[in-house]
Amino acid sequence: MSIIAGFEHFIRQDEPLAPLTWLRIGGAAEYFAEPTTVDELAALVRRCREHDVAVRVLGGGSNLLVRDEGVRGVVIQLGAAAFGEISVKGQAVIAGAGAKLGHLISASAREGLGGLEMLVGIPGTLGGALHGNSGNHGSDVGQFTHGATVLARDGQIHQRKREEMAFGYRQSSLDELVILSAELRFEPDDPMQITKRMQKQWIIKKSHQPLAHENTVCAFKNPGEMSAASLIDQAGVGGTRLGGVSLSQRHANFVVTEGGATAADVLRLVDTLREQVLDRTGVELRPAYEVW
Ligand SMILES: Cc1cc2nc3c(=O)[nH]c(=O)nc-3n(C[C@H](O)[C@H](O)[C@H](O)COP(=O)(O)OP(=O)(O)OC[C@H]3O[C@@H](n4cnc5c(N)ncnc54)[C@H](O)[C@@H]3O)c2cc1C
Incomplete structure (x- = not known):
């Protein structure tokens, strides 16, 4: 068959x-x-x-x-x-993994549930955010996650309780094939205050990352307390370019591509940067993105 x-x-x-x-x-x-x-x-x-x-x-x-x-x-x-539904029950928000993280943040804010607004501006879905425990400024999606439903490689569905999950810096123990949905819990707060924090965060985020029309990916994870962008600056390699691939003028830790760039060019540029930063600062950077 x-x-x-x-x-x-x-x-x-x-x-x-x-x-x-x-x-x-x-x-x-x-x-x-x-x-x-x-x-x-x-x-x-x-x-x-x-x-x-x-x-x-x-x-x-x-x-x-x-x-x-x-x-x-x-x-x-x-x-x-069916995979993008968002529902609210008291302080809990249950969302499908296909829901956009931005929609989840807005829905929680509307209901007067605060916390997730610090993640505003992070693109992608809840599933992607849970897979890599995405976050910003010391907050991450894992800290609000109280349960998850996953589909394993054998096609069986399992429930994961809070105590069965672990979230670290840009990593999570939710490594089953498909994250289907999750329950997140938040603190009640004034929707106006949440919205204000959200707007402030949005402005900060937008001013520090590539523009919406740019083709981009975040290059490296921050090693420990250091920022990958400042290590790139410190190593003096921010201007490195390979074919149509370079680093963003707005944030040194984002790769941007233009017409004609290939995936192989991106891999070569990131590897060159990794070697140069290691050479000049002694710190080894690890790619933030996944390669298929
Ligand atoms: C402009 C820009 C700004 C960014 N800012 C931040 C930031 O501030 N903080 C941050 O942490 N990241 C940031 N990122 C990185 C990225 O947005 C996050 O990692 C995001 O959570 C990825 O979600 P996604 O849905 O796009 O995942 P994808 O890129 O589609 O996938 C990433 C991985 O998640 C897995 N995955 C996706 N959905 C599921 C699922 N349902 N079940 C199982 N596995 C799944 C995929 O298989 C893949 O391995 C930024 C990226 C860009 C381009």
Whole structure:
């Protein structure tokens, strides 16, 4: 049986991934699936396991570099409405992993639930944020997460309680194949005050990162208490350029690309920077983004 037999209504072949990532470069997915229900998703994951086919999950593509040759196997995106629902019960917000982080922040603020507004301006989905414990200024998504529902590689669904999850700097123990949804809890606060903090945070964030039209990815994780951007500046390598790939004028820790740039160029530039920063400061930087 073909891998897609019976799933034709939500799977496409040879789907370009570049338009689905913030870097807007890289090749196609052999199969690209947008299941409309959890049952369809689970059935596809089980089929892939039977056929030994690789499965990857794409969120908003803001922390991802797809290689020029593209990816074999199935790329799943939780873009359907069933995966993006957000509901509020008292101090708890339950959200699908496909929900945009920005929508979750606005919904919580509207309900007078404070905390997550410090993460405003971080692109992508809740699933991507939970996978890498995204955060800003000492706050991260993990600190609010009280439970999660995940789908394992065998197609089984599991619940993870707070005590079964661990979140560290840009990492989380939620490493099952698909994060389906999560429950986050917040403190009640005045919606006006939350909105003010959100606006302030938004202005700070926007003034320090590449502009919306730029093709970009955050290059390195901050090592310990140091900032990767200041290490790049200290090493004097902020002006490094390779083909159509360079570092942002607005924030030295963002790679930006222009016409003709390839994923291979990005990998080479990041590796060159890593070597130069190590050479000149003695600190080894690690890439922040994932490579497919
Ligand atoms: C302009 C800009 C600003 C940024 N600012 C910040 C910042 O301030 N702080 C910060 O922490 N990051 C920041 N980032 C990085 C990025 O936005 C975050 O890491 C974001 O949370 C990634 O989410 P995503 O949905 O785009 O994930 P993707 O890039 O699509 O995927 C990243 C990883 O998450 C996995 N994943 C996605 N969804 C799921 C799921 N449902 N189940 C299982 N795995 C999943 C993918 O398989 C992949 O391994 C920034 C990026 C950009 C481009």
